Amino acid sequence: LHQKIEMSLPFYRQEKEWLNYGLKVPRRTLANWFITSTEKWLTPIWQRLKEHLLREKLLHADETHYRVLSSDKQKTYYWLFRTIEQAHHPIILFQHDLTRSSSVPQTFLEGFKGFLHCDAYSAYGTLANVTLVNCWAHLRRKFIEAKGINGKPTKADQGVTFCDDLFRIEREIQKLSPEKKYQLRNEKSKPILDRFWQWSSSFHVLSGSKLGKAVGYALNNRISLMNFLQDGRCAISNNLAERSIRPTTIGRKSWNFSVSTRGATANGIVYSLVETVKANGIDPTKYFEFLFEHLPNLDNLSDSVALESYLPWSNQV
Numbered sequence: 398l399h400q401k402i403e404m405s406l407p408f409y410r411q412e413k414e415w416l417n418y419g420l421k422v423p424r425r426t427l428a429n430w431f432i433t434s435t436e437k438w439l440t441p442i443w444q445r446l447k448e449h450l451l452r453e454k455l456l457h458a459d460e461t462h463y464r465v466l467s468s469d470k471q472k473t474y475y476w477l478f479r480t481i482e483q484a485h486h487p488i489i490l491f492q493h494d495l496t497r498s499s500s501v502p503q504t505f506l507e508g509f510k511g512f513l514h515c516d517a518y519s520a521y522g523t524l525a526n527v528t529l530v531n532c533w534a535h536l537r538r539k540f541i542e543a544k545g546i547n548g549k550p551t552k553a554d555q556g557v558t559f560c561d562d563l564f565r566i567e568r569e570i571q572k573l574s575p576e577k578k579y580q581l582r583n584e585k586s587k588p589i590l591d592r593f594w595q596w597s598s599s600f601h602v603l604s605g606s607k608l609g610k611a612v613g614y615a616l617n618n619r620i621s622l623m624n625f626l627q628d629g630r631c632a633i634s635n636n637l638a639e640r641s642i643r644p645t646t647i648g649r650k651s652w653n654f655s656v657s658t659r660g661a662t663a664n665g666i667v668y669s670l671v672e673t674v675k676a677n678g679i680d681p682t683k684y685f686e687f688l689f690e691h692l693p694n695l696d697n698l699s700d701s702v703a704l705e706s707y708l709p710w711s712n713q714v
């Protein structure tokens with residue numbers, strides 16, 4: 398588990414390393430151990446963490462592509478759903494799915510009510526009882542892409558400046574309470590936003606140009622880009638989710654694909670536990686040793702009360 402997920406070491410390389418220790422274990426056996434142990438012992442913990450996640454009032458989401466050889470789809474996906482950075486008990490969950498359709502967040506987030514930080518991907522717009530908080534970092538990157546190369550000030554530079562002014566305020570209020578953040582955002586950020594919307598509607602630009610795409614992105618998502626003003630706990634960007642999903646992209650570069658959907662699903666479960674326990678200040682390898690030593694002694698792995706003692710923030714752990 399440690400070598401595959403934390404070290405991004407594919408099983409064929411683990412097989413070679415284990416042979417150096419005098420352990421001749423075929424990669425197929427390693428894969429079977431990984432999948433079986435994850436399905437039997439770790440999935441119940443993942444399910445319990447998901448129950449806790451859905452009780453939160455603010456979440457982040459993102460998704461990235463993957464490949465499964467046994468699937469007839471050219472691309473499959475890892476979806477990330479996590480708590481905000483200030484959460485009392487950080488939870489970071491990955492789910493592998495064959496599709497990038499709206500059915501995935503609809504199913505995963507069933508019962509969740511609150512703010513969801515995400516990009517402007519249309520799948521998130523189908524969620525009921527959810528207030529979308531779109532990402533100003535995404536918009537800023539679009540303005541940067543639209544900047545000219547001759548060094549002369551352009552409309553795109555003005556767009557970047559508006560974004561930078563908002564992020565500067567966020568750095569200034571970073572350590573303040575949510576209540577104070579809410580107050581200062583409405584005092585300082587709201588006037589900048591008002592000027593930005595007035596500016597972005599004041600000129601015509603080709604819709605197919607890079608600047609046109611940046612301005613169009615802003616105007617089409619105006620409400621969700623403003624929603625961070627509603628709650629001081631909201632973030633102005635979805636960078637936290639983008640950083641959190643990065644381990645799967647590193648793993649993807651190392652082993653390229655999974656042979657089966659069972660393997661890809663198991664990867665997501667283990668990624669979830671590794672990143673969650675790290676966020677809670679626990680060593681993942683020691684945590685897995687603890688789980689595999691104690692969980693087989695439980696009579697009922699569907700007993701949610703009993704499983705509470707094995708979550709990363711429990712006193713027992």
